[in-house]
Each structure stands twice: as C-alpha cells, then as structure tokens.
Amino acid sequence: MKATLFVSQDFADEAVSLLETAGYEVEKTYPLPSKPNRLYYIPQDKLKLLQDQETDAVVVFDLLSPRHFINLNRSLNGKKVLDKLLILLEIFALHAGSKEAKLQIELARLKYELPIIKDIYSKTKISEQQGPLGAGTYGVESALRLYNRKISKITKELEGLKKFREMQMQNRREEFPYVAITGYTNAGKTSIFNALTGLNKPTDQSMFTTTAPKRYAIPIGSKKVTLVDTVGFIRGIPPQIIDAFFVTLSEIRYANALLLVVDISLEDSLLLEMTRSSFEILRELGISGKPMIIVGNKADLVDGRSKEKMDMVYSLSDNLYSPVVDAILVSAKKGWNLDSLRDKIFSLVN
Numbered sequence: 001m002k003a004t005l006f007v008s009q010d011f012a013d014e015a016v017s018l019l020e021t022a023g024y025e026v027e028k029t030y031p032l033p034s035k036p037n038r039l040y041y042i043p044q045d046k047l048k049l050l051q052d053q054e055t056d057a058v059v060v061f062d063l064l065s066p067r068h069f070i071n072l073n074r075s076l077n078g079k080k081v082l083d084k085l086l087i088l089l090e091i092f093a094l095h096a097g098s099k100e101a102k103l104q105i106e107l108a109r110l111k112y113e114l115p116i117i118k119d120i121y122s123k124t125k126i127s128e129q130q131g132p133l134g135a136g137t138y139g140v141e142s143a144l145r146l147y148n149r150k151i152s153k154i155t156k157e158l159e160g161l162k163k164f165r166e167m168q169m170q171n172r173r174e175e176f177p178y179v180a181i182t183g184y185t186n187a188g189k190t191s192i193f194n195a196l197t198g199l200n201k202p203t204d205q206s207m208f209t210t211t212a213p214k215r216y217a218i219p220i221g222s223k224k225v226t227l228v229d230t231v232g233f234i235r236g237i238p239p240q241i242i243d244a245f246f247v248t249l250s251e252i253r254y255a256n257a258l259l260l261v262v263d264i265s266l267e268d269s270l271l272l273e274m275t276r277s278s279f280e281i282l283r284e285l286g287i288s289g290k291p292m293i294i295v296g297n298k299a300d301l302v303d304g305r306s307k308e309k310m311d312m313v314y315s316l317s318d319n320l321y322s323p324v325v326d327a328i329l330v331s332a333k334k335g336w337n338l339d340s341l342r343d344k345i346f347s348l349v350n
C-alpha cells in the first residue's frame with residue numbers, strides 16, 4: 001500500500017520505519033502543519049493535491065479528532081485515513097502473540113472509533129431535524145449499539161483472561177531456550193532477526209514485513225534457540241493504547257534471555273536517552289534478572305567513534321540493569337560480526 005505521510009521532522013525516520021513495519025510504502029512526506037486546519041487537520045491546498053493523487057493511504061503522525069477523521073474520509077474519496085494511534089495499533093496487531101493482546105488491541109481500536117461514530121450520529125440527528133434530506137439515524141444508531149456491545153463483551157473477556165494469565169505464565173514451557181530481540185523501533189531488530197534466521201531473502205520490503213514470522217528457531221552450535229522479534233519501543237505512545245502496547249510486549253516476560261538492540265549511529269544524547277528509556281519500559285514490564293546482551297547495530301554508519309559510543313551505552317546499561325553480560329557492535333545490513341553475535345547468544349542461553 002502506498003502512503004502519503006504528514007509528520008514532524010523529529011519523528012520522520014521513526015514514522016517511516018513504523019509504516020514500513022505495518023506494510024506501507026511511504027511515497028511522499030509533508031511536514032505537519034504548525035497549526036492544524038480546523039476541519040481537516042492538513043492544509044486545504046494539500047487536501048486538494050491528495051484528492052487527485054493515486055496514493056492508497058493518508059497518514060497523519062499525530063492524533064486526529066473525530067471531526068478530522070470524518071471530514072478527511074469524506075473528502076479523500078476512498079483513501080484510507082490513519083493517524084499515529086491507528087498505525088501503532090496495526091503494528092501491535094502484527095506482533096500480538098496472545099489472545100489477551102489481540103483483545104486489548106481490538107478494545108483500544110473500538111474505544112478510539114466510538115467517539116467518531118457518536119459524532120456522526122449527532123450530526124445525522126441534526127440534519128434529520130433540518131429536513132427530509134437527512135441521512136437517517138437508524139444505520140448509525142445500530143452501529144453505535146454494535147460498538148457498545150462489542151466493547152462490553154471484550155472488557156468482560158479480558159477480565160476473565162487476566163485471572164488466568166499468571167497461572168499460564170508459570171506453566172508455559174518453551175521447546176528451546178527463547179531469546180527476545182528488544183529495542184527501540186528503527187534500531188534494526190527485524191534486520192538482525194532476519195540476518196540471524198536467514199529469513200532475509202530479497203523480497204519486496206513491505207510485502208515481506210507484513211507476512212514475516214516474528215519467531216523462529218535457529219540452530220546455534222549443536223542446539224536450537226528460538227529468536228523472537230518483538231514490537232519496537234516507541235516514543236510518545238498515546239495513553240489510550242498504553243495497555244495494548246504493554247500486553248503486546250509482554251511476550252518478553254517469557255524469554256530466557258534478551259538482546260537489547262540500539263542504533264549506535266544515533267547522536268550521543270539521543271542514543272543515551274533511548275537507552276535509558278528502554279530500561280524504563282523493561283522495568284514497567286516487570287523484567288529483571290534475565291541475562292542481556294547489548295547489540296550496537298548500524299556500526300557501518302559510524303566511523304571512528306563506534307567503540308567509544310558502545311562503551312558509553314554499555315556502562316549506562318550496566319548501571320540500570322543486571323545482568324548485562326556482554327556488548328557487541330554489529331551491522332545487520334553489512335553482515336558484520338553476526339557470527340560472533342551467534343556465539344554470544346549461544347553462551348547466553350547455556
């Protein structure tokens with residue numbers, strides 16, 4: 001699917017990477033307007049431009065109000081309209097390994113869409129009162145009832161599931177030792193997963209990511225290890241979907257060991273900020289004591305200072321988490337040091 005993206009400079013790389021993960025190919029990027037248009041969020045001239053374009057989806061990397069959704073949907077003749085929250089939910093859905101995660105994601109989506117339906121409902125009511133051309137409230141009313149019914153059904157199901165979760169966790173047995181590849185979005189987790197599993201066949205990128213397995217057992221030495229590509233840590237998750245995010249990530253709790261992938265090519269202060277907040281997310285998930293290797297990826301983009309940067313990340317990580325057993329510089333893209341990473345994973349699970 002081809003997408004046109006509206007995003008602020010600071011989040012551009014991250015947003016493009018997220019969209020690729022969700023199966024979109026970003027064709028054109030525009031900056032977010034400094035002041036959103038009252039009716040459409042995006043400026044009217046861009047709206048006109050988009051009406052004539054062949055793009056499949058229009059993505060605003062911010063939160064849209066019900067009014068923006070409704071007006072954009074009406075004006076963009078059939079193009080899919082998405083905002084940051086809906087894109088994140090699509091990504092969580094791709095990673096959702098458990099029934100609980102799937103339900104939590106569905107619930108977040110329904111709750112997000114409900115005000116849009118309500119808005120349409122109140123508008124059709126007003127237009128009906130105004131004359132015989134009103135659209136009729138019946139269809140919207142039944143959609144509204146359906147939404148409310150689904151929301152209460154899922155809420156009940158989730159309550160039931162939560163009670164059993166702890167028990168399930170205790171009984172869960174993996175066939176092979178299980179290593180979760182974690183880290184910020186765009187750090188290169190999927191590239192490392194693909195390189196280590198040999199799943200990086202040349203395929204159309206967007207097609208590939210949407211159908212790719214997220215877990216895969218690989219032979220390391222005489223044993224097998226299951227690698228799991230987890231959903232990326234993301235900056236500024238909207239509070240409405242925090243629960244869905246954490247449930248999707250909760251797979252990490254079952255892991256025997258962790259890789260924390262960092263993009264070593266990031267500028268120092270951002271690199272440290274992302275490293276620090278990665279450990280905060282792990283702490284919020286209740287992860288501790290699992291042996292970890294820090295993987296400094298994208299070493300091909302750093303000249304000279306890569307070792308110094310890696311040492312910096314290692315010492316911060318060692319302060320924030322225990323046990324950090326090792327650190328390694330790699331390039332998933334160039335295939336640098338991957339054999340050595342394989343050896344380290346082997347020692348990690350033995």
Ligand SMILES: Nc1nc2c(ncn2[C@@H]2O[C@H](COP(=O)(O)OP(=O)(O)OP(=O)(O)O)[C@@H](O)[C@H]2O)c(=O)[nH]1
Nearest residue numbers: 017021185186187188189190191232298331332333
């Ligand atoms: N130069 C360079 N680029 C890399 C390397 N590894 C990954 N990339 C690029 O970085 C971007 C993100 O890589 P992904 O593997 O999708 O990252 P991710 O952490 O899985 O991201 P999410 O799926 O969004 O969580 C892609 O454009 C990759 O091509 C590397 O070693 N060197």
